[in-house]
Amino acid sequence: MKLKAVIFDMDGLLIDSEPFWKQAEYQVFSAKGVKVTPQLSELTATMTTRQVAEFWFTRYPWADASLDDVENNVIDKVIELVTEQGRPLDGVTETIDILKANQIKIGLATNSPAKVMHSILAKLGIGHKFDVLTSADEVNQGKPSPEIYQLTLSRLGVTASNTIAFEDSLGGLAASVAAGIRTIAIPAQQHYQSDKFAAAAAQLPSLSHFQLELAEQCLAG
Template sequence: MALKAVIFDMDGVLIDSEKFWTQAELDVFSSYGVKVTDDLAAQTKYMTTQEVTEFWYERFPWENFDSSDLENKVVTRVIEMIQDQDCTMSGVQGFITNLKNKEYKIGLATNAPLRVAHVVLEKLQVRDLFDTVHSSEFETQGKPHPAVYLSSAKNLGVSPEHCIAIEDSPSGLKAAKEAGMQTVIFTNDDESIDSDLADFKILNFENALLTVFGE
């Protein structure tokens, strides 16, 4: 099947930022008396920001709960860390540039809020290379539901079977598969990671064009 578009996940693919979300949860929710343990935090890893906020409130309810205010505090804290720290995945800018030069359409599909995505693309200096940037905050459900990928394909004007998604998580791979796309698992040089949901596996972006696209 001829590929016409490549759609990227963001956290764990474009930037090494998942530790920032964990830290932001700890910083924000602990101030409301929430006991943020490693075991519980692991359950929130692939949730949307709204889902994370509801997750902690259900377990440790507090007075004057304001979901949107809490989400905003978490997102603001994450953005601060993205801007201040070196978190860019090695080689990703060159990889995206090469795809664009080969006339693939480029998309971003993330569970993170859109304003985080824009900060990330500005940090990587690749915003002008993306044809669509879409967040699950505009869908009724986040990944592993396929909605964010289906909408991204629609925005690109490419049918899902002509799209390939680059993901680092089982929930993201499931979302892309259920949308009818081919899938790549990106492992950030961890050879032990694999998935039955992935059609391809890339350790890093240095030789990824050859691995996935045969170029």
């Protein structure tokens, strides 16, 4: 099976944005009287921004702002931090250039809202290289639901059988695998080669280790 498309996750794969999200959420929700703990924050790491707002509201309901307003405050703070400090992770631009040189379609499927997605891609200077961009705003359920991958496949005009996905999280991996896409996992360093990512077709320490032959092998496997 010939490789026709690659779909990338964004947060944690193209950019180390998790610290930005944690900082923004702590600042915004703490101001609403929420007791943001590291343990509970871990549970929100792969949620959409609306799911995160609902998560904290059910535990520490506030009365002086709507969920929309609080969610947008988090988004705006993340964009501010991305603009100030964002940079691509190792191998991002090189991997995209390899795919473009081989006329392979490139998609993005992210649990982040469109506003954050466009800000990150603009900061990294790579937005124009993607054929399709799909954000959490466009689906009913974010990852680990496969819906965002199914929509991205449809937009790219390809099937799961000739597509590879890149994911760094278990929720993202569950989504891509549920969509039938063979996936290369690039977990955080402390989780590299963990059995938790056994559903992946392959694991890499970073995108800088990617070679086109590996994607072809994953499809053949």
